[in-house]
Amino acid sequence: MNYESFFQMSFEPFANIPDTRFFFETNQHKMALLRLMHAADKMRGFALLVGDVGTGKTTVARKLLAYLTRSPKFQTGLIVLTHENFSDEWLFTRIGQIIGLKDTTNLMKDPMNILTKQLINLDREGKKTVILIDEANKLSDSRIVEQIRGFLNLELNDRRIITFILIGVPELERHILQNESLQQRIAARTYLKSLSRDETFGYIKYRLSVVGANISSIFTPDSVDLIHSYSNGRPRLINTICDNALLEAAFLQRVPVDSMMIEEVSESLGLKKQQFGNFKREL
Ligand SMILES: Nc1ncnc2c1ncn2[C@@H]1O[C@H](COP(=O)(O)OP(=O)(O)OP(=O)(O)O)[C@@H](O)[C@H]1O
Ligand SMILES: [Mg+2]
Known part of the structure; x- marks a missing residue:
C-alpha cells in the first residue's frame, strides 16, 4: 500500500x-557544510566530520560532493569504506581513479610516486584535489592511517596538493588520536549532534513541504513531541517513525496522526523498550 x-x-x-x-x-548542518567547503577551498589538508549514528553525516557529505563536483576547480570523489578489511591496493586504486589515472594496473609498483605525479599534474591544471572518505571509522589499520598521513606531507611550493575529508562516527577520532602526527594536522573538525525539539519540528515540516503537504494537517503538536523523544532527535529514526505513522494513518484513515499512534508505532519498532532500558538500537 x-x-x-x-x-x-x-x-x-x-x-x-x-x-x-x-x-x-x-544551523549545525549548515555550519558543517560551510566548514568543510572552506577546508576544501583553502586546501587545508585534513578535515573531519564526526557525529553519532544517523545524525546526517552522509547527507552532508553528499551535499558537499555535489557542490565540489559542480565546480570545475575541484577534482573530487567519495570513497565509502564498507568494511574494515580493505587493502592498501584497493585504497590507492580508488584514489587513483578519482584523480583521473587512466591505468591503475601498475600502480602498486610505486604508488606514492605515481599518485604524486598525477596530483602535481592536476595542481598545474589549477585543480584542487579533495578526497572524501565516508565510514572512515573503519580505518582501523594503523598502517593505512599512516599512509594517509604520508599524503599530507605532499606540498608543492608551500601549497598542498591533496585534501582529505574523513567522515564517521566518534570511533573515527579514536583511530586518528592514536597517530599524533595526523591528529595535529586536523585543520577543521565538525560534530553533528541530535536535533532539538524545534529542529525536529522544522525537519518534519520541511520534508512534508517538499512533497506538497502541510504539517499541521498531518501531525498534532503532541505527536511531534513524541517523535522527537523516541527518535532522540536522530533524523534516520525520525524518518522511520514518520513513515510508519503515515502508513498506519492512511490504513486506518485516521488523520491527523496523534500521540497515541506514535506510541503504537514506536512500540512496534522496538523504540519504547530502548528508551526505558537505556539501550539504543539504530534502525
Ligand atoms: N540535514 C538533513 N536534511 C534532510 N535529511 C537528513 C538530514 N540529515 C539526515 N537526514 C536523513 O537521515 C537519514 C540518515 O542520515 P545519514 O545517512 O546522513 O546519517 P549518518 O550520520 O551518515 O548515519 P551513519 O552513522 O549510520 O552513517 C538520511 O537518509 C536522510 O534521509
Ligand atoms: Mg553515514
Missing part, C-alpha cells in the same frame, strides 16, 4: 536515503 496518494503527496517524504532534495539546513 502506498500512503502518498491518500495524503496527496507528490512522492515519498520520509525515505531513508541521503536525497539532497530534502536537505534541511539546521
Whole structure:
C-alpha cells in the first residue's frame, strides 16, 4: 500500500536515503557544510566530520560532493569504506581513479610516486584535489592511517596538493588520536549532534513541504513531541517513525496522526523498550 496518494503527496517524504532534495539546513548542518567547503577551498589538508549514528553525516557529505563536483576547480570523489578489511591496493586504486589515472594496473609498483605525479599534474591544471572518505571509522589499520598521513606531507611550493575529508562516527577520532602526527594536522573538525525539539519540528515540516503537504494537517503538536523523544532527535529514526505513522494513518484513515499512534508505532519498532532500558538500537 502506498500512503502518498491518500495524503496527496507528490512522492515519498520520509525515505531513508541521503536525497539532497530534502536537505534541511539546521544551523549545525549548515555550519558543517560551510566548514568543510572552506577546508576544501583553502586546501587545508585534513578535515573531519564526526557525529553519532544517523545524525546526517552522509547527507552532508553528499551535499558537499555535489557542490565540489559542480565546480570545475575541484577534482573530487567519495570513497565509502564498507568494511574494515580493505587493502592498501584497493585504497590507492580508488584514489587513483578519482584523480583521473587512466591505468591503475601498475600502480602498486610505486604508488606514492605515481599518485604524486598525477596530483602535481592536476595542481598545474589549477585543480584542487579533495578526497572524501565516508565510514572512515573503519580505518582501523594503523598502517593505512599512516599512509594517509604520508599524503599530507605532499606540498608543492608551500601549497598542498591533496585534501582529505574523513567522515564517521566518534570511533573515527579514536583511530586518528592514536597517530599524533595526523591528529595535529586536523585543520577543521565538525560534530553533528541530535536535533532539538524545534529542529525536529522544522525537519518534519520541511520534508512534508517538499512533497506538497502541510504539517499541521498531518501531525498534532503532541505527536511531534513524541517523535522527537523516541527518535532522540536522530533524523534516520525520525524518518522511520514518520513513515510508519503515515502508513498506519492512511490504513486506518485516521488523520491527523496523534500521540497515541506514535506510541503504537514506536512500540512496534522496538523504540519504547530502548528508551526505558537505556539501550539504543539504530534502525
Ligand atoms: N540535514 C538533513 N536534511 C534532510 N535529511 C537528513 C538530514 N540529515 C539526515 N537526514 C536523513 O537521515 C537519514 C540518515 O542520515 P545519514 O545517512 O546522513 O546519517 P549518518 O550520520 O551518515 O548515519 P551513519 O552513522 O549510520 O552513517 C538520511 O537518509 C536522510 O534521509
Ligand atoms: Mg553515514
